[in-house]
Every structure is written in C-alpha cells, then in structure tokens.
Amino acid sequence: MTEFLGTLNGYIWSNGLVYLCLAAGVYFSVRSRFVQVRQVPEMIRLLFQSEKSSAGVSSFQALAMSLSGRVGTGNIAGVATAIAFGGPGALFWMWAVAFLGASTSFVECTLGQIYKTRDHLTGEYRGGPAYYFSKAMAHTRAATPFKIYGFVFAAVTVLACGLLLPSVQANSMGSAMTEAWGISSWVVALGTVIVLAFVIIGGVKRIAAFATVVVPFMAVVYIAVALVIVIVNAAAVPEMIGLVFSSAFGTDSVFGAIIGAAVMWGVKRGVYSNEAGQGTGPHAAAAAEVSHPAKQGLVQAFAVYVDTLFICTATGFLILSTGAYRVFEGETETGAILADGGALPADTAVGPAFAQAGFDTLWNGVGSTFIAISLAFFCLTTIIAYYYMAETNLRFLIGKYATKQVPVIRGTIGSNTTILLQALILISVASGAVSTATEAWTLGDIGVGLMAWLNIIGIIALQTPAYKALRDYERQRKSGLDPVFDPLALGITGATFWETYEASSEDRERVTV
Known part of the structure; x- marks a missing residue:
C-alpha cells in the first residue's frame, strides 16, 4: 500500500501540476492587472472594517478561519522538508508561488462569495468550488458537466479534508510533543480529539471565534521570536x-544540480502551506458577510502573504541563518548529503526538529518546547478548518435532503x-x-x-465573473461609494443569493475589529 500511495502521489x-500552479498564477496576475500589488492598501483597510450577521461572519473572522487552514505544519515542518530536499532555493520558489498565488486566491475566493448560498439546515452561508462549479454555468x-464536476470536487474534498489532511497535522503535532516532552503519541491523540470535538460540534460560529483568537496571537508570537x-x-x-x-536559479556550486528539486519542493510545499489554488480558501471566504464579493477576495489574497511571506519566511530564515538544516540528494533522507549546516545532531529527522534546533542555538533546550506549543495551536x-471545509462539501452533496x-434513526440526513x-x-x-x-x-x-x-482547471474556465466583480468594485470605490454587488447589472448569472439579497439593518451591522 505504501508503494502504491507513493506512485499515485508521484503522478x-x-x-504538470507544478507548472499549472505557476502558469495559472501568472495568467491571473496579468488578467487582474496584478491586483495582489495594486490593492494591498485596500486589503489591509478591509481587515479592520467589515460586516457581520446572524448568517455570516465578519471579514476578519473569515480571514482568521482561512488562516487557520493555511497556517499549520506546512509553515514549520513543510518549510524544513522543502529545504531538506530542494535546497535553500526552495524558499525562493515558495515566495514566487505565494506572490502569484495571491492573484489565484483573489479569483477563487471572489467566486466563492459570488456563488455562495444559505445552508438548508443551519441558515449559515456556505460556498466553495463545488458551489461555483455547479452554479456559474x-x-x-x-x-450538467459543471454540476458533475462540482460533485466530484465535493467528494474529493470530503475525502481530503475529512480523512487525508488532518492526519498530517496530527502527526507533526504528535512528533513535536514527543520530541519536546516525551509524551506518548497516544496521549497526544486523545487530547487532540477531546479539544477538537468540543470546537467542531459548536458549528461555524464557534470555529470562527476560536480561530479569531488563536491564529493571530500565535502567528505574531511565532514571527516575533523567529525574528x-x-x-x-x-x-x-x-x-x-x-x-x-543562487540555489533557486541553479548557479550555486553545491545546489546547482538540484534546481529542479528546488522548484518542485518550493511549489509543492508553497501550495500546501498557503493553499492558493487548492480550493480551500473559498470556503471561508463564502462564510463572510460582505456587501460585495471583491471585498473578501482581496482579504483572502492578503492571507496568502501572511502565510508564506511572513510565517514561512520566518521559519526559513530561522533554519538557514542558524545552520539548522541538512540537504539530501534524491529527495529522500537516504540520499547523499549535499550540505550540512552543522547545527543539527546527526540523527535529526527532517521536519519540526530543524526549527527546534534553530531555536536551541539561542535558547538551548527551549526550541523543542516552543515549536511543540506553536505546532499544537x-x-x-x-x-478545525479542514473539518469546516469537509462539512461544507458534505452539505453540498446532500443538498436539499x-x-x-431519516426513518428509524432519529434526526435529519444532514445532522446524521x-x-x-x-x-x-x-x-x-x-x-x-500515531x-x-x-x-x-x-x-x-x-x-x-x-x-x-x-480547482485550478475549474477556475480557469470560470474566472470572468471575478474580474467583472473587481472592476465593479474599483469603479464604485473610485466614486467614493461603499461598493454593493448587483450581479444582474454585471451580466453575471447563477449568483442566486445576491439576486435576492437585501442588507437589512436588523441583520447586519458595521463592526471595527
């Protein structure tokens, strides 16, 4: 089974996927006139003034939910893995995919807002790739083909976010805690399950509240200590x-031979970390209460910068400046060692231990504990973010049902x-x-x-409404207005939520975060 999974992962x-991520980012950047550069001041402004309602969370809460999915083991263990198998140049390609991916994130998250809907069971906003694939056309x-495509994406996302991806986060957290405190992985598993159950059973509001408090605090603390x-x-x-x-472009005497690995691992771990184009960001974006979809598209584009340009860079600089890394040839720990920074014990495994060793160069013995705590949060x-995405796509699959x-079993299909x-x-x-x-x-x-x-193939086909929304938003802002979205006036069909949307004073309120 391990060999089969490795082969499947290789395919x-x-x-093809590496080039698709980069090419899509370039195309979306040009098409949007580099929205990820032009609108940075607007992105920051929108973080601190947004709407909320009984059905939707604020833009800041949606950003925190999105960051809770983006900021995880990829920012620590993922960066270490990229450097170990792709060399220091992998960090540059993580930056590149973040810069280009910010435009991709704008497109997908704006589409998520345009084609969002209300949950039949809870009344909360739901949206994401499955929704815009089925509604846009x-x-x-x-x-019919796009509706089927939406169902395929939803099924894959339930599998990925409900089963495959959570195990990675739990594994890194368990490894770090075992390394730091000698705690059994089973104890970590049990503790995580208890805390996780408490939060996810509370629904999207509790998830948003939890993420709003934890994510910004831990991100700031981690970056500050690494700095x-x-x-x-x-x-x-x-x-x-x-x-x-030099290693990113193959001009370094040691790492020049693995430039292909630098690109592959930089893009691979960059996408894993910032999730631009992966289709996860639109789920949190759709949950936000905003008067115009482009608002949340801009906020989520900024989330890519926070994840990679800030947090991943902090980890990369921490590891490289302290020499707490080792680079292997052949993209495996069994390959020849091309370079050894010298700060790592001989038996150090690739992963969180790189960052732990880096911290220990300044505060001996503290690194393991700090990284373990950071990874825990x-x-x-x-x-928790993965659960929300899986639940959203499960809702899409069962729809009006x-x-x-359910006969015999008490409760609805949705609740069960x-x-x-x-x-x-x-x-x-x-x-x-374990x-x-x-x-x-x-x-x-x-x-x-x-x-x-x-997701990337799908949004390439459906991108036009996102640009219409962007131009409309910029036009209204230039006129001094707080933009309000009218899809029919823009020739956008399928945005059924917005066609009947009325922002009443009872349901929405202006908040300053």
Missing part, C-alpha cells in the same frame, strides 16, 4: 539570502451525516498522531494535489 504531483448548455533569532544571527543574513537566490486550528428526516463526518475526522486525527511521518505526508500530498488539479 498527481508531476511537473447553471443557465448554459454546460450546466529575534534571525537578528542575533544578522551577520549570516547576507550570505543566506545570496544562497537562497497551528495544527489544531488547521484541523439535509433537512429530510454531520455526526459521521465528525467521527471520521476524529479517527483520522487519532490515527495520524502513524509514521512518511505515510501521513504522502496522504496529505495526495489530498492537496487532487483538489489543486480540479
């Missing part, structure tokens, strides 16, 4: 940056399938915490890759 994460001859260590090693920074760029919030009563999904993700977390890292990461990569293939 999914072929050069609802009035055309392509309606202190980089400053202490300031003398090594110029050489480190030069090494990142990052991974837990990511697992969510409120249908939700319980089954909650049980599935808890089992995935428990098994992931499995090997190789197995967990392989399953996670398969889940990410399948979603990315389906």
